Amino acid sequence: xxxxxxxxxxxxxxxxxxxxxxxxxxxxxxxxxxxxxxxxxxxxxxxxxxxxxxxxxxxxxxxxxxxxxxxxxxxxxxxxxxxxxxxxxxxxxxxxxxxxxxxxxxxxxxxxxxxxxxxxxxxxxxxxxxxxxxxxxxxxxxxxxxxxxxxx
DNA sequence: GCCAACGTTGGC
DNA sequence: GCCAACGTTGGC
Numbered sequence: 001x002x003x004x005x006x007x008x009x010x011x012x013x014x015x016x017x018x019x020x021x022x023x024x025x026x027x028x029x030x031x032x033x034x035x036x037x038x039x040x041x042x043x044x045x046x047x048x049x050x051x052x053x054x055x056x057x058x059x060x061x062x063x064x065x066x067x068x069x070x071x072x073x074x075x076x077x078x079x080x081x082x083x084x085x086x087x088x089x090x091x092x093x094x095x096x097x098x099x100x101x102x103x104x105x106x107x108x109x110x111x112x113x114x115x116x117x118x119x120x121x122x123x124x125x126x127x128x129x130x131x132x133x134x135x136x137x138x139x140x141x142x143x144x145x146x147x148x149x150x151x152x
Numbered sequence: 153g154c155c156a157a158c159g160t161t162g163g164c
Numbered sequence: 165g166c167c168a169a170c171g172t173t174g175g176c
Contacts, residue, residue: 007174033159056174113175131157133173 002048003139004039004068005127006102007055015052015064015107024104025069029077030085032097036136040100041072049144050102053127054110055135061112065148070101108152121146 006028008014018026031037048068054060074095077085090096116122126137139147 009174035159060175133158135173 002043002045003051003141003144004044004048005051005053005062005125005137005139006066007053007127007135009056010054010063011057014054015066015104018052018064018066018102018104019107021104025101027075028099028102029075031075031099031135032085032087033135036134037098039136039138041098043138044068044072044100046070049139049148051139051144051147052102059110059112061110061115062108062147062152063110064107065105065152066102067105068100069103072098072100075099111147111151115151116147119146119151 013026018024028040031040046068050066050068051062052064052066054063074092075085075097077083078087078090078095078097079092080086085097087096113128116125117128122128122143125139125143126132126134
């Protein structure tokens with residue numbers, strides 16, 4: 001059992017999109033970074049906790065709680081020529097990119113990025129590290145507890 | 153729109 | 165294997 005923070009641009013997939021999706025579940029399409037892919041492929045398990053983070057928007061921050069609901073499987077958008085996530089160098093035989101399904105748990109009052117930075121308990125969060133651009137970052141159990149019990 | 157930081161590409 | 169150039173991320 002692990003914990004993760006996963007970034008999504010709310011214009012594309014917000015916590016409300018997730019809540020209203022069939023089975024309250026969305027495939028986490030579009031990860032095109034090897035480190036983030038490897039987290040999904042090698043470490044994620046069904047039931048892992050997910051902090052759903054809105055990025056590249058007027059109010060960046062944690063917008064909800066979700067969970068990993070599948071193990072990794074090939075991201076179909078890599079094979080779709082019309083998709084912005086198409087990858088000509090990938091193939092059906094040896095897919096380069098994978099994804100997991102994510103299921104909605106609950107929406108919370110937004111915890112803004114600035115609020116996360118105010119807490120000493122969270123000062124080592126990967127997502128807060130200078131220059132971090134990873135769209136998926138590990139969250140420690142202590143960080144998860146603090147956020148879900150004290151801030152959410 | 154700006155810009156710092158990072159990842160990827162490709163020439164050598 | 166090095167590294168410059170380029171593209172992307174993401175907060176502000």
